[in-house]
Amino acid sequence: MSSIAQKKGFGATIWDFMTTVDHKKIAILYLMSGGFFFLVGGIEAMLIRIQLVKAGNDFLSAGTFNEVITMHGTTMIFLASMPILLAFMNAVMPLQIGARDVAFPFLNSLGFWLFFFGGIFLNLSWFMGGAPDAGWTNYASLALASEGHGIDFYTLGLTISGFGTLIAGINFLVTIINMRAPGMTYMRMPLFTWTTFVASALILLAFPPLTVGLFFMVFDRLFGASFFAVEMGGNTIIWEHLFWIFGHPEVYILILPAFGIFSEIFAIFSRKRLFGYTALVFATILIGFYGFMVWAHHMFTVGLGPTANAVFALATMIIAVPTGIKIFNWLLTIWGGNISFSVPMIYAVAFIPTFVAGGVTGVMQAIAPLDYQLHDSYFIVAHFHYVIVGGVVLAILAGTHLYWPKMFGTMLSEKLGKWTFWFFFLGFHLTFFIQHFLGLMGMPRRVYTFGADQGWDLFNAISSSGAILMATGVIILLVNVVMTIVKNERIGNDPWGDGRTLEWAIPSPPPFYNFAQTPLVRGLDTYWIEKMDGNKKGMIFAEPLGDIHMPNGSIIPFVISLGMFIASFGALYFMDGKPWALAVLIGGLTLMFASMLVRSLKDDLGFHITKAELLEDAKGGNTDGH
Amino acid sequence: MAHDTHVHVRSQAEFEYVKKKRAEEMRGHLATFAIMIFLTLIAFTMVAAGFSVYLIVPIILLLAGIQVVLQLYYFMHMSGKGHGMIAFFMFSGMFVAFITVLTFVTIIWW
Numbered sequence: 262m263s264s265i266a267q268k269k270g271f272g273a274t275i276w277d278f279m280t281t282v283d284h285k286k287i288a289i290l291y292l293m294s295g296g297f298f299f300l301v302g303g304i305e306a307m308l309i310r311i312q313l314v315k316a317g318n319d320f321l322s323a324g325t326f327n328e329v330i331t332m333h334g335t336t337m338i339f340l341a342s343m344p345i346l347l348a349f350m351n352a353v354m355p356l357q358i359g360a361r362d363v364a365f366p367f368l369n370s371l372g373f374w375l376f377f378f379g380g381i382f383l384n385l386s387w388f389m390g391g392a393p394d395a396g397w398t399n400y401a402s403l404a405l406a407s408e409g410h411g412i413d414f415y416t417l418g419l420t421i422s423g424f425g426t427l428i429a430g431i432n433f434l435v436t437i438i439n440m441r442a443p444g445m446t447y448m449r450m451p452l453f454t455w456t457t458f459v460a461s462a463l464i465l466l467a468f469p470p471l472t473v474g475l476f477f478m479v480f481d482r483l484f485g486a487s488f489f490a491v492e493m494g495g496n497t498i499i500w501e502h503l504f505w506i507f508g509h510p511e512v513y514i515l516i517l518p519a520f521g522i523f524s525e526i527f528a529i530f531s532r533k534r535l536f537g538y539t540a541l542v543f544a545t546i547l548i549g550f551y552g553f554m555v556w557a558h559h560m561f562t563v564g565l566g567p568t569a570n571a572v573f574a575l576a577t578m579i580i581a582v583p584t585g586i587k588i589f590n591w592l593l594t595i596w597g598g599n600i601s602f603s604v605p606m607i608y609a610v611a612f613i614p615t616f617v618a619g620g621v622t623g624v625m626q627a628i629a630p631l632d633y634q635l636h637d638s639y640f641i642v643a644h645f646h647y648v649i650v651g652g653v654v655l656a657i658l659a660g661t662h663l664y665w666p667k668m669f670g671t672m673l674s675e676k677l678g679k680w681t682f683w684f685f686f687l688g689f690h691l692t693f694f695i696q697h698f699l700g701l702m703g704m705p706r707r708v709y710t711f712g713a714d715q716g717w718d719l720f721n722a723i724s725s726s727g728a729i730l731m732a733t734g735v736i737i738l739l740v741n742v743v744m745t746i747v748k749n750e751r752i753g754n755d756p757w758g759d760g761r762t763l764e765w766a767i768p769s770p771p772p773f774y775n776f777a778q779t780p781l782v783r784g785l786d787t788y789w790i791e792k793m794d795g796n797k798k799g800m801i802f803a804e805p806l807g808d809i810h811m812p813n814g815s816i817i818p819f820v821i822s823l824g825m826f827i828a829s830f831g832a833l834y835f836m837d838g839k840p841w842a843l844a845v846l847i848g849g850l851t852l853m854f855a856s857m858l859v860r861s862l863k864d865d866l867g868f869h870i871t872k873a874e875l876l877e878d879a880k881g882g883n884t885d886g887h
Numbered sequence: 888m889a890h891d892t893h894v895h896v897r898s899q900a901e902f903e904y905v906k907k908k909r910a911e912e913m914r915g916h917l918a919t920f921a922i923m924i925f926l927t928l929i930a931f932t933m934v935a936a937g938f939s940v941y942l943i944v945p946i947i948l949l950l951a952g953i954q955v956v957l958q959l960y961y962f963m964h965m966s967g968k969g970h971g972m973i974a975f976f977m978f979s980g981m982f983v984a985f986i987t988v989l990t991f992v993t994i995i996w997w
């Protein structure tokens with residue numbers, strides 16, 4: 262591609278990314294910032310494991326430890342895992358359905374910048390008087406009692422980034438419903454698109470309860486309301502409900518796209534059509550539904566009463582059924598396939614037993630009487646790391662290798678990739694397997710230290726040593742990324758050689774309009790069908806070559822988000838009676854609404870790429886921007 | 888893409904068909920409107936007649952539910968073609984909201 266030939270200045274590149282509305286560039290922004298927060302969260306994890314490496318350690322004080330675990334959980338869930346998955350959704354889903362962009366490119370950019378500023382706001386707490394310390398679940402009794410501004414950074418930061426996620430979810434829903442290429446019926450959509458669809462629906466339905474809860478919390482803490490303050494007639498349990506009505510669907514928002522990535526990988530590297538495609542689709546939808554009926558399994562020990570506990574226990578066990586269906590479908594996809602053990606496939610194969618282990622402990626916890634023993638112990642910590650790291654993070658690492666070529670046009674090293682895998686995978690099991698037993702031996706979660714006479718020394722030391730292996734794996738991945746960028750060996754459309762879906766039929770990275778001509782879809786695994794028919798072009802076209810209408814870039818999403826960011830500082834210091842706080846609040850909101858007004862009043866009709874330019878591109882001309 | 892705009896002239900048969908459709912739709916509108924007025928009257932009468940609150944409240948809620956459905960299907964055209972996805976999402980949302988309210992009522996506030 263000649264895109265590299267056309268060198269832009271550094272400033273121009275930054276400006277380009279700040280104003281872009283192209284889903285592929287927004288994907289890169291999500292990947293970079295999500296990756297950054299992943300490293301931050303990883304450093305916090307290492308601090309936790311250093312503190313717990315031996316009995317009575319004083320590496321971190323009790324208060325700092327609480328801040329570190331809170332920020333670790335919050336960062337990993339909201340600022341690392343979700344954004345990186347959104348990066349893949351942005352990069353791949355529009356290509357898979359044969360679209361030129363998402364339905365609302367402007368909103369796509371707005372969603373990213375809101376997430377970004379929310380994340381920065383949350384992390385600034387470290388430098389501005391202390392981070393939140395009530396756990397990532399931020400239970401109201403703890404949160405309302407917490408001194409300083411940590412919790413306010415949490416509530417305001419998550420409100421901002423939550424808006425961003427909600428916007429992204431709605432955008433993907435509309436895109437998938439309305440922008441599929443001709444012939445791309447719902448039952449021909451690749452599984453990653455399907456899981457994006459269901460995860461977006463979950464975002465749509467699950468984020469509002471969180472927003473409501475956060476709003477109540479903001480008002481309780483900053484403006485003297487008492488929704489959760491028991492002494493004022495409030496109810497602290499309502500926060501728990503609101504949080505988990507969001508929280509359980511949230512774990513499925515994370516795991517479904519991960520399932521999608523693995524489904525793609527199993528099909529590509531087994532060189533076989535997915536076994537039981539229909540069953541996989543319906544299992545995904547079913548999981549989405551059940552996801553909303555089980556939240557109280559996080560609250561068995563609150564004292565909901567035996568009836569409520571029984572109902573939610575049963576519902577929770579039922580949700581394991583569609584998950585099991587998926588596992589069998591993947592196994593049968595591999596069965597008899599012509600398997601190639603490239604890095605993504607290694608991750609996918611390793612994912613199956615790991616995730617099954619996490620699912621089994623999940624079902625154990627779903628047994629309410631047993632959960633009275635397990636709750637708030639290290640067993641829970643082991644469970645959710647088996648599903649989140651063994652499911653979501655393995656999918657993120659696999660997806661990074663799988664989609665790197667499509668996003669950047671270069672190939673990550675297979676050799677270093679395998680090293681990363683082994684360090685990370687072995688380190689992971691070393692760290693977390695033993696935590697099941699720590700839990701059974703009675704070690705509570707979220708304790709900053711333990712006594713030498715409690716018999717937990719050895720297992721904690723083993724757990725911490727595993728963490729070092731995982732960190733080594735991540736560092737090797739970083740080396741891999743840098744080396745790949747420096748080498749810059751360009752690759753073609755279908756670098757894995759066995760791509761099945763539309764994204765592999767176009768150049769890597771694709772031209773900014775994706776498809777010069779909208780493709781016509783003849784079945785599931787669109788590109789594979791054309792390959793098998795010997796179609797050298799990789800697709801059939803649904804329209805003649807003609808002008809393409811494209812949206813203009815815009816700085817407004819950035820400014821709107823910046824306005825909210827500034828306003829949040831005003832809201833945060835308002836309680837302290839700082840005279841400038843109100844001015845900052847109003848100033849930020851003014852900036853936000855003024856930029857919205859500009860957007861509403863000024864027509865932006867976009868521009869056209871002419872047929873002549875497209876023909877020029879087809880001969881190998883400029884494919885990267887304008 | 889397509890720059891040439893097609894000007895479509897309706898044939899007589901098409902015209903008749905559309906007219907008949909519209910008339911049918913109009914009849915639907917009027918009928919539902921009458922039903923809705925009637926339901927509202929029932930609600931007011933019940934209150935005016937001074938029945939027990941435990942009877943009035945559930946019945947009014949039920950009538951309100953019926954009104955919402957009528958409104959959506961006859962006035963907001965959800966019965967029309969291509970509204971499947973919209974209906975699906977609306978009912979999913981209502982379902983989630985319903986479960987939430989149900990749990991709150993039964994296990995927090997009861």
Ligand code: HEM
Pocket residue numbers: 398512513515516558559577578580581584619620621622623624625626627632635636637641644645648649652653
């Ligand atoms: C087979 C499916 C699953 C079942 C039956 C299940 C069940 C449970 C139960 C009952 C708890 C509460 C335990 C307690 O606190 O006492 C729990 C906690 C948790 N689960 Fe799962 N789970 C499943 C899958 C998942 C998945 C796929 C994820 C994420 C990708 C996940 C993430 C979590 C998290 C983060 C927590 C702990 C939350 C906290 O207290 O901080 N689970 N799980």
Ligand SMILES: [Cu+2]
Pocket residue numbers: 508509512555556558559
């Ligand atoms: Cu859960």
